[in-house]
Structure formats: C-alpha cells, structure tokens
Amino acid sequence: MAVSARYFTDPLCPLSWALEPMLRRLEVEFAGSLRIEPVPVGLYREPVRDSEDLLSRTRELAEVARVTRMPVDPTLWLGSDPPRSSHPACIAVCAALERDREIALRLLRRLREAALCGERRVDSPLALVECAVEVGLSREGFERNLESNATLERFAAAIESARQAARDAGGLRTTPLLEVQLGERRLFAGVDEGGGVERLLASCERLLSELRAAGLAIGEAPPTDAAAALARWGSLSTAELAAVTEWPWPRAAAELWRLVLEWRARPLLVAGGGALFRTQ
Template sequence: MSWQNAELPSLNQTNTSAKSGFSDFVQKPVEIYVFVDPLCPECWSLEPYIKKLSIEFGRFFTIRPIISGHLNTLNKDKFDKPKRLKDIWDKTAKRTGMSCDGDLWIDNPVSSPWIASLAIKAAELQGKKAGKLFLRKVQENLFLQKRNISDEEVLFTIANEVNLDLQEFKNDLYSASAKKAFQCDLKLTQEMEVDYIPTIVFFNQVVEEQGIKISGLYPYDIYVKVLKQMLQKDPSPGNKPELEEFMAFYGVVGNKEISVVYDWTLAQTDKEMKKLQLKQKVEKIPVKYGSFWKYIKD
C-alpha cells in the first residue's frame, strides 16, 4: 500500500463522522481507514460526517476503524492532567456541537485507556459490525455518560448492549488474539505515518493507485471530493432515510449528527426531534452540551 497526503485548502472548520453504511454485501471499490482513539473528542466529532458519507455514498465504500491514538500522552503531566483534559473536552464540545463532558476527568477519570482499546479489538473478534457498534457505544458511555471505559464492568455492560456473546468477550478481552490485533493497529498507524488523530485514508481497491490521507477534521464536502476522486466518477448521493428510520438504525444520535445528515439548522433539527418525542418515538438524553436522543423501540 502507498498513500499521499491530500492537498487541502486552509480550513478552520472542524466537521466530520464514523459508522458503516446500510449495505455490506458486495465488494466495494473504496476502503476507508479511519484512525481513531476511543478517548479522543475530535474523533467523536467526526461521527456526523461519516454517518452522512455512509448514507449518501456508502454503496461505494467500506469503513475500517483503526484503533490508535497517542496513549502515551495520557501518562504525562500527572499533576495538571485532569483539569487540562477537562478544558480540552469542554472546548471541543462547544466548538463541534458533539457533547463530551470534561467533568469525567474530575469525577470519574479513565484509569487505564489501553484496556478500552483492547476491548474494542476483542469485540471485533465477533465480527466487523460488532466491533463498530461496540466502539460507538464505548464513545457514548464515555462522552455522554461520563463512565470509566477502562472499568471491566462498564465494558461488560456495553458488550451486552450491543448483543455480543458476553462469555466469549470476557475470554477474548486480554487474549493473545485481541492484543495482537491491537498491536497490528498500532503498527499500521506507525507505518502509515499517522501522527494526528483522527486521520482518514481512502484506498481504491480496484485501481492500483496511491491512497489519499487526510489528517484532522474538515468540512463534509472535502470527504466527498476525495471519495469521488478515488472513484474517478461523480455519482449522485443516495436517498436519505426518513428521520424515524435513521433513529431506529443508529439508536442514539446527537442533534449535530442529524443536522449534518439532513442539512438542517440545529433549530430545525430540534423541532423535528420534538415531533418524534411527542409521538413517543424518542427520548432526550441529558447531556452537558447540545442535545442527544435515544430511539424508543416498540
């Protein structure tokens, strides 16, 4: 594999997202590597844009999350780390619209970040889809509910929520297979010279050419432009699902994610979600910044 850094205009906006599309039945021409750290608030801010990309163009690509991140930085600056991380999270939430409650680092800090990464790889041993669902739930528990995602009981609860085989997950958590998979992700991060999280790399599986690497967060149009460049064509975006169908598929979604996917203002999104709330289709989740909603299953 080879790749190149994308030549991008100077951009100040910070918008993006992450989850696989609605269909995974055929070989798709593009594979997207998404390098993330489960504790990174900017990776969480990527979610709205990957959702939209998956809905509009998911028929052309598959997503492969790579669990990386600068885990060593979390072990430095012990004295001021909690307050520093709290400030970073709160500023990121205000800037991006994706709530992440920095109070976690004061009230319930994550003690061993590597365990959460290992758990994601253990979940992936039960399938790619299981791994992606588990990663998303880890992020929800961390950023919205302020849970210590290095606590085994929290991880077991998440495994139950995404319908993993719990005993298998417990067996795999510290297994050689999970550790090897995590080491492979870290090695890939190093080999591809990923020095900033999040980073997205687009590969064309059909045409032998370089991949394109995008480090950091960019507006949605940039990701579409790169995807079309990899496809060497200009396809039209697919139809978007009805809002209730979207909620049923994803389960827990933020106003920012809905606004990005449907090209609505936050005020319009709030109005539409309140309609679903009145129909008792969703319930509002109390969070520090913005609004998040949970779909109510029949």
C-alpha cells in the same frame, strides 16, 4: 466494489467524537461503496499526568462541544477518580473485531457515548462487557476474546499501523485519521498535533470532495424522516441528524424533540449541554 478505508481512532478521543456527523454523512452518501474498518490506536495510555495535561484534555473536549455542538461531558477527566487509560476500551474494540467489523463499529460508538457523554467509565472489564452485551455481543464469547492473546496482538499491530499511516500522511496525529485506498492513491484526512476541530473538519470536507471527484458511487439519498434515521442508527445527536438530512439545526433539533414528546425517543441530557437521542 467497495473502496476500503481505515479509521484510526480511540473511543475516548474527543476529535473522533467531533467526526461522528461526518462519518454518518459518508455512510449515507457512499453506502455500499465505502467500507470503513475501525483501527483502535490507544490515545491515552496513562492517567492524567499533571494540571497541564488535565487542562489540555479538558480544553479539547470543550472545543469539540463549541465547534460541532456534539453533546460532550467536559468533566470526563476531572474528579477524584477519572479514567486511568483508554487502552482497555481499545482492546474491547479489537475483541469485537475478532467477531466482525459491523459489531465492532457499534461497540466503538457505544463506548464513545458512555465515556464522552458521561454515562460511565469504560476502563474496567465489567463496564466493557456491559457495553458489548448492549450492542448484541454474547457475554461469554466477548469475555474470551477480551482476554485472548490474539486480541492483544491485534491491538499492538493496530498501534504500529497507526504510527506508520501517520508518517505516510506527513506527520498527522494518529487519531483521528482516515485513510482511503482509492486505486493506486491513498487519501488521508486528519490534523497534525497543532490542529484543532475546525482544521480536522476542513480536512474531511476535502476528502469528501476528492471521493466525489473520483466518481465513487453515490449510495443513498439523505433521510427525510427523523424517526427512520433514529431507528437506523439507534442513537443520534442533533448535529448528526442535521448532517445526514441536510436540515438546518433548528429543524433537526425540533424533529428529535418531537419524537421525545411522542414517546418514540428518549434523550440523554449531557452535563456540558445538549442531548443524545436514543430509540425507546
């Protein structure tokens, strides 16, 4: 029987992008035992307010790249026309949840890649529909869900759920926040407002240790083949492949670039350095 987890997040949240390698690890280690439900919480309601807000958002992106080596475009909030809000992307995830959890997780990932790797803005209906179609949603059905009152109500409920969970966790940030219901116990991983990437990752490592100690069923052995891992997820960074295979960074990077040389993968080079690798 699967243990339920809620993942409070936002497609444009830099710290959530930092957690992607950990989520891949959880997906492999506890396959079939841990069921993660995404809960989009609306981190950025408004555009960048002033230079201090701009500096804070950009600094967080840079910290994610420095600590995790995930590919990040640090110019997300710079320029003459940055994203106005992350709420449209959150509403899109809620619209996908009207269909099912797995497709919502795929859309959440696609929106993250588009925004944080600098491919496109994801705050317009057209961009959201394009991303949805790319992960297998029907255009007409998704457009209906995107405009429905049920989707907006789901988003409003998600925001309130995130606030309550953050309070229950002792005042942590609403995103990213992992909540695992383990029998009578609720386990949390996240950081408070002063916490950064390193403290977030340490919190998740503690959660991982608690799940192991609780005897949660081990799912799968780590992948041993880069091509199979890439085929499974469709896109991977070097940090993610290293996390799921337990390979050292140089080997993970070499294996992904070998697939590129063999025309079995294509790299998306990201402005801040690094690359995201996708199936051909």
